[in-house]
Amino acid sequence: MLLGLPEFELVSTETVEETCSLLSRSGAQAVVLAGGTDLLVKMKHRRTIPRRLINIKGIPNLNQIRHDERDGLRIGALTTIQAIEASSVIGKKFPAVKQAASVLGTSQIRNVGTIGGNLGNASPSAEFAPPLLTLGASVRCAGRGAERLIPIEEFFISPGKTALRQDELLTEVQVPNLPSGAQGIYLKHSLRKMDVAIASAALLIVFDGDVCAEARIALGAVGPVPFRAKKAEQTLNGRKLAGGPGEIELLEEVARVAAEESFPIDDFRGYAGYRRKLVAMLVGKGLERVIARTRA
Ligand SMILES: Cc1cc2nc3c(=O)[nH]c(=O)nc-3n(C[C@H](O)[C@H](O)[C@H](O)COP(=O)(O)OP(=O)(O)OC[C@H]3O[C@@H](n4cnc5c(N)ncnc54)[C@H](O)[C@@H]3O)c2cc1C
Numbered sequence: 001m002l003l004g005l006p007e008f009e010l011v012s013t014e015t016v017e018e019t020c021s022l023l024s025r026s027g028a029q030a031v032v033l034a035g036g037t038d039l040l041v042k043m044k045h046r047r048t049i050p051r052r053l054i055n056i057k058g059i060p061n062l063n064q065i066r067h068d069e070r071d072g073l074r075i076g077a078l079t080t081i082q083a084i085e086a087s088s089v090i091g092k093k094f095p096a097v098k099q100a101a102s103v104l105g106t107s108q109i110r111n112v113g114t115i116g117g118n119l120g121n122a123s124p125s126a127e128f129a130p131p132l133l134t135l136g137a138s139v140r141c142a143g144r145g146a147e148r149l150i151p152i153e154e155f156f157i158s159p160g161k162t163a164l165r166q167d168e169l170l171t172e173v174q175v176p177n178l179p180s181g182a183q184g185i186y187l188k189h190s191l192r193k194m195d196v197a198i199a200s201a202a203l204l205i206v207f208d209g210d211v212c213a214e215a216r217i218a219l220g221a222v223g224p225v226p227f228r229a230k231k232a233e234q235t236l237n238g239r240k241l242a243g244g245p246g247e248i249e250l251l252e253e254v255a256r257v258a259a260e261e262s263f264p265i266d267d268f269r270g271y272a273g274y275r276r277k278l279v280a281m282l283v284g285k286g287l288e289r290v291i292a293r294t295r296a
Contacts, residue, residue, distance in 0.1 A: 005043050012055040016142045016169055019056055024144050024167035026052050032169060033057075034078060035112040037105070038121040062116075062171060065090065073175040077116025082107070084115060094175060096131035096184035096202050103127065103186075106194045116170045119155065122162045122225070123196070129156065129226035130202035131186045132173065133218035140172040149174065156225035179214075181207040183290045187282045188220075191269075197221045198270040199278035201258070203286040207294055210242040215254075217283060222262035222275050232258035232283065241291050251291075255284035 010033075013019040023030055029051040033039055042048045056062070062078040067089045075084065084090055085101035104110060104118070104127040118128050119139060129152070138149045144167045155163050164170065178184070188200040200220035206213045215236040217229040235254045241247060264275035 003044055003046065005040065006046065006049050008043075008050060009052045010055060011052060012058050014058050014060075016059060016062075016171060017144075019054055019059065019169050020142055020144045020167050022054055023169070026054075027166065030054055032120065034114040034117040034120070035080070036117075037109050037113040038117055038123075056169070063114075067093065069177065071174075072177040073173075075115055075173040075175070077170045077172060078114050079116075081105070081110035081113050081115070081118070085110060093178065094131075094135065094184070096134065096186040096204070097128065097175070099186040100127045100131050100188075100202075103188050103190075103193055109194075115173055119152075119173070120162060120164070120170055122156050122158075122160050124159055124224060124226060125197040125200065125221035126156075126226060127188070127197070127200070127220070128173075130200055130218040130220045131184065132175065133226060133228055134184060134202045134204035134216040135175045135178070136216075137173055137175045139170050140174060141168045142171050143168040147171075153228065158224050178204075179206050181213070183207065183293055185286045185290050187286050189278045189282060196269070199262075199264070199275045199282060201279065201282035201286055203283070203290055205236075205287075205290050207241075210240055210294075212236050212239050212241055217254075217258055219258065219262055219279060221269075222264040222279055229258040229261045229283075231261050236287075241294075243295070251284055251287045254287060255280040258283040 031050040033053040033055045062076040064076045065087050066074045081101045081104050091098045118126050132152045137152045184204040186202045188197045190197050199222050202218045204216040215233040217232050220226045232254050235257050259276040259280040262279045264272040266272050
């Protein structure tokens with residue numbers, strides 16, 4: 001049942017250092033507030049009742065998208081979903097990230113929700129997680145007096161729990177430039193476009209001519225955390241994708257292995273068996289589309 005918000009103290013900070021220091025002093029009763037599209041809903045459902053919200057929206061320079069050929073892409077934690085969807089560099093060089101942004105929630109949610117909040121919420125269905133897993137991204141985290149980079153594969157611990165310590169703030173998402181010949185895609189299945197995913201998949205295939213030099217396949221909403229389907233990747237690594245005999249069977253095999261690697265639960269959005277079927281469908285469709293692009 002959706003109730004009113006419980007009572008809380010709101011503190012706004014203006015620097016990363018001030019935020020980390022306040023987080024450290026406040027202990028478990030304080031949480032960071034960015035767009036509030038996850039946090040405030042959880043508070044209304046009484047799934048969390050923090051005593052203090054630390055509003056970080058006023059910290060300058062955490063909402064920038066930068067790209068260069070040496071360091072790759074950097075997306076500030078406060079960058080809105082809408083800004084990611086609209087970014088020409090992301091659309092051109094990292095299309096799977098743009099695709100994830102464009103199917104996340106409604107335009108109202110995209111206007112205020114942030115990438116830091118999407119990852120910080122650690123939902124198994126977090127839209128940005130699968131593409132960032134295939135891209136080998138890391139998150140930059142600032143703590144009191146220290147910074148560290150956490151590979152995205154190590155960031156999600158369990159539903160709602162990340163590798164962030166109590167005094168740490170996610171400040172930036174870093175994505176290395178893609179190897180040449182790489183093609184990526186993100187696909188989501190939900191009842192309506194704005195709904196949270198019942199299952200999602202991101203693929204990144206690095207082609208060397210018509211050979212799959214490296215396959216990266218990541219799945220969302222079909223396990224306690226988003227994860228790479230490594231057996232499915234191995235099934236495809238080194239295989240020729242020239243449209244010859246046996247290719248359809250190979251792609252079906254990769255999709256089947258990915259479905260077997262998933263371990264979804266039954267919930268009100270879908271049964272586990274249905275979700276596994278969706279994984280096979282999404283991975284198969286993703287492979288077909290990526291391969292078709294290389295032949296266009
Ligand atoms: C109607 C509706 C539809 C939605 N649809 C989707 C969907 O289709 N796909 C999807 O993935 N999500 C969806 N969401 C969830 C949500 O909108 C997104 O996850 C959004 O990106 C959250 O960002 P936010 O800035 O609002 O986070 P907030 O609610 O402010 O924060 C979320 C969590 O992250 C923490 N946090 C925020 N920023 C940081 C930071 N910089 N460092 C450390 N911790 C931080 C907060 O403490 C909190 O625990 C939907 C939500 C609603 C209400």
